[in-house]
Amino acid sequence: MLEIYLELEIDKYSGRDDMSEFKKARKIYRSAHASIEKAKSHLSDLSNFEKVALTLSRSTAEIFTRIDQSLADLKAVISAREQRISNNKTRGGRDARADKIAELVAKVLIEKKRPITFGISAHDANEPSTDFGRGVKKAFEILNVTEGGNIEKAKIWRYPAKRAFEKYKKC
Incomplete structure (x- = not known):
């Protein structure tokens, strides 16, 4: 029975109620991604002096790396949600x-x-x-x-x- 379960790829499918939650979550993730992109853009407007000061401080040394990593992580989550939504397109x-x-x-x-x-x-x-x-x-x-x-x-x-x-x- 496991072979049949895997063949039908049941894990890739969700119920209609779950799909509603996935769509809401996707919207929130997209909004968060856009906000972090905006923060990254604002930080890039800092002077070179201030950017160096940020990277030399212990508490903010990795701020640019963390922002890039957060963007990559959110992009992966958004992609996974979009794939799930795409797999579950239904009619009627x-x-x-x-x-x-x-x-x-x-x-x-x-x-x-x-x-x-x-x-x-x-x-x-x-x-x-x-x-x-x-x-x-x-x-x-x-x-x-x-x-x-x-x-x-x-x-x-x-x-x-x-x-x-x-x-x-x-x-």
Whole structure:
């Protein structure tokens, strides 16, 4: 199962709620980066005498190096956030991570030579009637795939399961 998990690269995907947080964080990191760039620009306007004085003082000797390192660190964090956001582009409110987890369940069943079938209980429209659907629902519970970040409210299993079923039903 680990091979399938790695093959689907599930770690690269986040839920919609997480994506909102990543986008907010990216904005803050960009703002911090711009502020440090501005500080660096202002410090470069200092006279040569003052720059030498800064580098000779114990407390400020590495100020220019630290600023450059902070800029590089923030650039790396921004790049990582942008990559995560790029990996999780969705249409129509889909949750990329939920879709990948449903695919994981489908691939596990394929590996076990079990059929991929899809159905909804006639008694409760929110309950699956097949092993595949029950597996997706249980995987969401185990992996904390939630709706709106609410741990008590597991993500609706039906739509990701249906997409995975359509993708793998002939396997």
